[in-house]
Amino acid sequence: MLKGSNFFKRFTKKAENDKNVRVALFGKHPVFDDHMEIIGERSELVTRFRDLVYSEGIGKVIDKGLWSEIDNASLIPFSHYYVWKLGRDVLFGKLWASSDGKGRRDYPMLICVQSSYELFSEESEFNMDLFDEVQDEIQAAGAFAELEDIVKATEEKFCSIFNDIEKSPKNKDVKFEGLKDVLFDEGVVSEKLKRVCYQLLKDHVHLSNFQNEKISDKDVWEVRVPDNLMFEAFEGFENYSVKRGLVIWLSFIEKFFSSALDKFIFMPSEKNYFDLIVGKPEARNLYCLKAGLAQMPLTTEIPYKTEEFENNFKVRFV
Structure with missing residues (x-):
């Protein structure tokens, strides 16, 4: 572990x-x-x-x-x-x-x-x-x-x-104001974020808190997300930059996963998406580095059936 x-x-x-x-x-x-x-x-x-x-x-x-x-x-x-x-x-x-x-x-x-x-x-x-x-x-x-x-x-x-x-530190904690409203709204942006949460958490949504659970170092989670998704979803995030996007996504992941787990984010410099990997990556997880959208579509574009997950997620995580 x-x-x-x-x-x-x-x-x-x-x-x-x-x-x-x-x-x-x-x-x-x-x-x-x-x-x-x-x-x-x-x-x-x-x-x-x-x-x-x-x-x-x-x-x-x-x-x-x-x-x-x-x-x-x-x-x-x-x-x-x-x-x-x-x-x-x-x-x-x-x-x-x-x-x-x-x-x-x-x-x-x-x-x-x-x-x-x-x-x-x-x-x-x-x-x-x-x-x-x-x-x-x-x-x-x-x-x-x-x-x-x-x-x-x-x-x-x-x-x-x-x-x-x-x-002269200026940083404020990254906060996801109104996360529940954003996730369970009927809009396009909400649906995209919901799909990301589904892919990350679908196998463990029954757990009350990842922070207190023992997770095997063989468990790996991976998503591909638009780099500006959080800036579209939450009004409090402004002045987009790649580094700011990396910080926001790391903060979001740590709402659900222990800080003791590896968290990687890769961004092709000529593209507009992030590849997020949680856990100890294997070769199949780093395939994303050179795989385009034809091989690995954005997680936000995959039409998952999320109804049961949504019900559990509302109770357990938000």
Whole structure:
């Protein structure tokens, strides 16, 4: 059971003494003839993320040939913003298509920033497109030392951003005012949000509170949602940005799932949807990275029969 895992206890204890930002880089780069070792932070969280998403996730999708079954015109290229939340801590950044020194392009490159969720969720001028500039610098680098310098400079940049946030925090708790009214209204937006809740909670709607239930680390939930759905559904959410959307969806998921469960969100930088994964992902869950809407439609567009679920949901969760 993940909730009691030694990893979670070790990491959260360690994180209390860490500085507020760490940066890591790994994946494929022309400077290296094969997979690049981690440059920068080698914390347990970074290593776990690399193993779950890169080695065991993307690696197994490639080994199984799942993406090779999609025609090239429908494939989504590696170019994703992402965030991973575990407990009070987050890892966020960008992954993009790259190659090693031998020209092999199956695996991406990833830049990761490790910090606290409190800092990540604060309102600030920082948005995820800051990583586009970092990507350009990494792609232009021609030596290991240059990559090291980029990692250090990125860490300094985020240290400065988050230090300013700590001096003058502005964030307010994300609240879903009128959630019950929104969910059980007859409008189109309400129907979309209802379908998302159904897909996430249909198998466990009988539980009174996920926060107090022991859930196996083999349980995984996955939905694909329009990035602006929450901004359409709730009047209190304004000034859309990718980072703000990530924070709102993480907050929504944690209304129902324990903070000790892994929570991933990936967003293709050229698309307008998020892929949400709750739990320890397997290869089939990371298939979403390159699968377009023809292979994986938006959860909001699937006409589920939700009547029984709605009745239970009203009593148990709202």
